[in-house]
Amino acid sequence: MSKILLKNAKVVNENSVFESDILLENDIIARIDSDISDANATVIDLKGNLLLPGVIDDQVHFREPGLTHKGTIATESRAAIAGGITTFMEQPNTNPQTTTIEKLEEKFAMAAKDSFANYSFLFGGTNDNLEELKSLDKNACSGVKLFLGSSTGNMLVDNEVVLEKIFSNTEMVISAHCEDEGTIRANMAKYQEMFGDNIPIEMHPIIRSAEACYLSSSKAIALAKKTGARLHVFHVSTGIETDLFTNAIPLEEKKITAEVCIHHLWFSDEDYAEKGTLIKWNPAVKTKTDREKLWEALLDDRIDVVATDHAPHTIEEKDNPYTKAPSGGPLVQHALLAMLQKEKEGVISLEKMVEKMCHNPAKLFDIDRRGFIREGYFADLVQVNQNSQNQVKKDNIFYKCGWSPFEGVTFDSSVARTFVNGLLAYENGSFAKEKRAKRLTFNR
Template identity: 50%
Template sequence: MNFLLRECEIVGDGGVTASDVRVRDGRIAQIGSSLNAAAGERVVEGGGRLLFPGAIDDQVHFREPGLTHKADIASESRAAAAGGVTSFMEMPNVQPPTLDMQRLEEKRAIAAVHSCVNYAFYLGASNDNLAAIAAADPRRIAGIKIFMGASTGDMLVDDEVVLRRIFEVAPTLIATHCESSPRIRNNLQKAQNLYGANIPAAMHPIIRNAAVCYDSSSLAVSLARETGARLHILHLTTAQEMELFAPGPLDNKHITAEACAHHLLFDESDYVALGMRLKTNPAVKSRADREALHLALAEGRIDVLATDHAPHLPAEKDQPYIQAAAGMPLVEYALPAYLELVADGVLTYAQVATKAAGAVADIFSIRERGYIREGYYADLVLVEKTPAGTPARKAVLSKCGWTPFADYRFRHSVHSTYVNGHLVWNEEEIQERVRGMALEFDR
């Protein structure tokens, strides 16, 4: 798709600049002021809207294969496009889990047919697949995912010898879910002693408290420092953990950090309204923890914004505490959720563009994406400012059929999303024929 996008406010690492963008053969061919349309060239009026690089979500669960009753790559990639996400990196805790390259290639093949945005997949770690990890092609995987704590699925790496060896032999970035399973079991037993089978949702951040997170994340940081492994810690939630990360720009960091939309917008007071629907691992915690995450984002201790999109059916969420599934559908409102931090004065537009796109591309060595630059793929999102607030749409695109943002009013909305120069989301409608590409890694 070739076109000239006129009169938009380009959001880049240097700030916001009024400019035009010419797209040719899926890439950004020219950026400049008052560009003239060529003969027969299609012109798209930006109308002064903000133009962001497409967000790259480094943590989603699209549930395919094996769990497609609640989500699949087709449905969730469309939700991603609506949320301004033009590329995703998907997790391995599906059925069967993605523990070898054959399983990973099967998922790539599904995405090639069904995903309307760009894609990559993590290779999972277990106590038994060290050889597969060591032999993995770093150019075909997003990274190595380690569950250093029990969560959804059965992929816990709890053998300390194996864990260290993974850090020693991993051919590329290691991404970790950090929670201490022994502490969780101990806290859960205390809650059961108090409440029996009727544990309230508000106990979740107590059962999975700061110590649960810090014990595990500090261990991951220690292993990365000892082995030299490239470490990226996912979905941080506590003030205490922030001391583990250096402030400032990426530069040569070999330990980086991520925070997710729900931990940045919700806090423990929201369990009253949302109940088990707010149950996620790690847990949404206190307002003080949320404010610490905000500060860490501004300081550069947290490098990446993501969603940890993890859809479950309402029937799977609306259960007693032990049975209630952990995770929420979030990708459909990814960029509007991040931009709430701008509306609240926490971040600038440029910082959101960096943490949602550019820094992700840099950390994962993704080729020619993450920035609005000449020669790069035209992954672009036009965003409208809506100061009065835009409610969540009634028709939920995620297959699970619900959103935790049903009562939220966002102060920015995604007007249109382009993937490799193709319009995939425009004014509340999906263009069904668009297909994304496999992300390429310079490793």
């Protein structure tokens, strides 16, 4: 039996901050108490550092299979645990796409071999795979992903009859990328006529506009209400969309939920001048007012989850004219640090941050025994030193693509240790040779 005793932790869990010891036995949290001793345990003194549940990221693109020059399950999950993310849900727009049960299980086999973090995958809905989706067991994976606006990978679902059938024929959470394709195409045609391929990057949030987002999100929500489907709107990016969601009922009772991503909380359209295509995402980073409204909705519980939409591209791919530069960027290593910085600035509390990044993804996707620091739960834990500055630079970035939109930023906190299923998987820049990641299971 493997035992680790964590002493003198400042635990952040379930709307509380308290000092405690934590005993880990094999892959489980065995005991939480104020003064634990165990002669058979390896003792690690946290010296009053924060101890958080491992972060659960419900939206990443790790690029395997088929796009592995950008990233792999191994490289990006390794970067994730360095950033305190112990569990990820990966998206279906790889090559081949994850739109059959066979391809879904092939991805699980890859992750079982290579992943440093716990894993699940979303099954991609398309205009023509309804029967395959209907045969998918509700506990097989984290949920269904629909692209209601085209993004990286051609998986746009634009057949409204099929869309309603998908909403009517699954018990799983439907996670949706919501941008109205007609609006975007009309805007793109207008600006291409004006600028050709060299559209100024500042036009990105005008082309992929707030109106395009709101039109698509509101249609998806109306369809979810009509069919009774369980809808989760990914990467909300506009202030006007936040009014589509409610805080009148607890998360456990919501049928329609929302996520916001790190980049929409951190950047605004004022950053395009410096960052250029490095902060080109779909949906686009929009105005400071949009960013303020997103924070308001996150803090008042209309928005339920914070995620990354980690989507690496090579720097050579990003260094292209607007129409050829892909959308997306790498974020898993620095997402928790960015939120901790906002806590230092007084924007969000530690308790609320942990709720949005750890507790709520576990609740929303019905994940078995993760997302909380509880006896009997899997020992996914993150030690954070709030007094250890961390400057993001090329020689400490773990992404395969080798760059970060946060390069040059100095965070006031560092991830000191990350435990995955009781294994000390990451410690101050070093990684364990062993992997103990597990496929997620669900309580549905």
